[in-house]
Amino acid sequence: MPPRLNLFSANKAVLALRQPTVPSVASRSIALPLRFRAEQTTPAQKRWNSSKKEPNPDEQMFPTQDQLPDVSEEAAEIDRIMNKEKSCDGQPAHPELEQGTPVEEQILQRDEEAMKHMPKVMQQQLKKTKGTRSFSTSTRSNQPGVEDSLQADASAALLADMIQQVNSQALERNPGLKFDAPEIPTKTMNFRKRYDSLQEQFTKMLMQDGKLARAQNNMSIILDHLRTSSAPNPNPRRPLIGGPPAPQLPLDPVLYLTLIVDSVAPLFRIRQVKGIAGGGTAVQIPHPLNLRQRRRAAIKWIIDASDKRRDAQLAHRVANELVSVAEGRSGVWDRRDGQHKMGISGRANLGLAPRRR
């Protein structure tokens, strides 16, 4: 048996998680100096050539227009030029450019004389680089502490108590839910459908070559047939489920159709699963169906069975088959019984089936 857990794919997933997320952070810090540098260098590189149109006097740049860069920028620029080969692509990636550099780092460390004549404040700071910051420089949290204010205010405490009480009550009422469960709108609440859901499903399954209008026409013939043919004479061994007594059925053809389809709808389908019993034999495992799937199976059986009839029109074949189902004569009942028999015997195999997500 192959291992359940695929280590290959698992590792790939982990890889994806571990991928460093540098670019998202770095791009901001790198991009800014780039733009800045472009602004700086363009005037120097610009060639005035006669073929080009003279720019507006407002747009013109002059060599003296830009003031000299500040100390750190100049240093960076020089550093870039000097160490061009060392930094791989010449990108100035110095974080100092956007943040600015403390004077003591940039100048005073290089210049020992200047260090001596450094202002007093800076000297003091150098001495106590370690330890806690003074209050003035520590960041304050943006929001004032909620707890503090609550403690201070007695009425607020009372309110908090009440909220807690209500919450606990709600928890008792709906265990697992803090609030009432939201009402999920059903499908039919939002818009009105033209046809009954089963009628629509049947019509779509009658459709051939995508010709829906023709299928609808056929469906109306079928319903008219159900409406005009004599009331079914039900077989007591194969009764229709629920509904009004048989003589009343033809007057409500959609209900009649629904009862017929629902009566022969199987409860489950049989899945043939290979490889759990070994020896290459397939194991039959019943798989429950929802309402729409059950109806689909029944409609398919009915349409398949109607193919063997001799009537000239498709609609008449299907309609006659429906009536014979209602009277318990159709082979569709046998098919359903067979399916259920197989499902009952296959119940034992349910434990063998691999669990599906």
Next chain:
Amino acid sequence: MASAWCWSCLSRLRPTTRAFAPTPAATPRITSAPFHSTAVQYANPVKKKSTLVANKYRQGQILKRKKKTKTERARPPAVGERKALRKRIVLSNPNALEIEGMKDLSPETMVDARLRGTVVGLPVATLDRLRAVQAFKPKQGWPIFRRPGTVLRRDTLEMGRLFEKISGDGDALEKGKVVKKIITGSKGSGKTVHLLQAMTMGFLKNWIVITVPDARDLVCGDTAYSPIEGSKPTQYDQPNAVSALLTRTVEANREVLSSLKVSQKHAGLPGLKPTSTLEDLAKLGFQDAALSWKVFQALWAEFNATAAAPGMEKNFEARPPMLVAVDGLAHWMTESAYKASDFTPVHAHDLIFVQHFLSLLKGQSLKNGGMLLYATSTSNNPSSYSLEVGLNQLAARQAGIAPDSEEYPQPENYSKPDSRVLDIFKPDTAKDGLELQTLGGLTRDEARGFLEYFAQSGLLRESVNEEWVGEKWTLSGGGIIGELEKLGRHVRTAAPQPVAQPVAAAN
């Protein structure tokens, strides 16, 4: 502290030593057996079992697929079975509920304005005769009700009054009048059923009813035709179609025809005796199709006889009024599918059968009075520009626009209108001119009565109230009865009530 490293280089630095941080490439390797020199991941993936049949020596791959088994039906439906099914007319549904107190259409009810908007049943005695004149069409919705019935709308009651007048029941002044109407209206507005109501009334009043249930049958090239010798321009006879017309007429009007005796001598009909009835006369026509046109002419002369020929007065009885109903007029306003000897298409007006019925629209055509109802159709209808212009002219004259005024509709220049068609609609000097009747929708009250009929028959499971009827009336394009019928029989259940969601279980 500024580091000696270039910042960008730092960010690209990749740890190489495994202990420090395992590289992503190193992780997937399953090194369960460290003495293997080849990593597991380089091994070939495990092949799936192929669905193809295994290769044998010197044999190509064979793809075996199951063939779809086609269920063979024993034999195709018999010849004509499908058409019979298509044309089948069913007039009763035993499952539908019987409506208590439903009135029949009768000489009294057809003029009773109090019954306007109610559905009255067609009298059972007339059903066979109506079938004989092919008044019912498939797909008119007859098969879903217990018995056929029609709604008494305004136009129906007006027509009922006309029948009464022409029959001479009300005042004698109007007796023997000829009403010539062309009935138009949008699709589903009830033109054909209007004709059916007229036929029923004709039967009830003991009129002679002659119908052409589908004008197309005469021009679509399905029946035999032969040129009439000596006619100029050449006219064509359709013996089988005339024979069928005679059959219809006799079957539907047997009672009237058998009571009337021949009043003239007709040349070329050797089998005719002076004492024979009109039924006998008509029968000559459908026994021998070659004689049919002559018989029809003789019969027509008898229908229109106001007095007997000298020497035959003994058996003469006054002839009843006549109803002539034609459905699908536009087919007669173009060229037919028949070909002349030089292979040019034959104009519909050159067919003598067609020409006869169209000529009735001119002058005092029915000597004993009666009604001509020629309805247009909107389904399977040829477009005829000249007919359109002609009908517009008719409508304009009816609205009081003089034919010489500028507003009078004329065919457009270079449109090559068919002058023979336009001639039909030219103003007539006769006293009883041609009229145009346009059928519209039902009123709301009539629509309500009609929909209540569905509800009472058990076909409609809604409460028919003012609001609901108003909705359906609007949906049906202002009470177009064909659309109302669709809405009435439309099978739709109310949307299911939303099911309450179960409360989610804890965790």
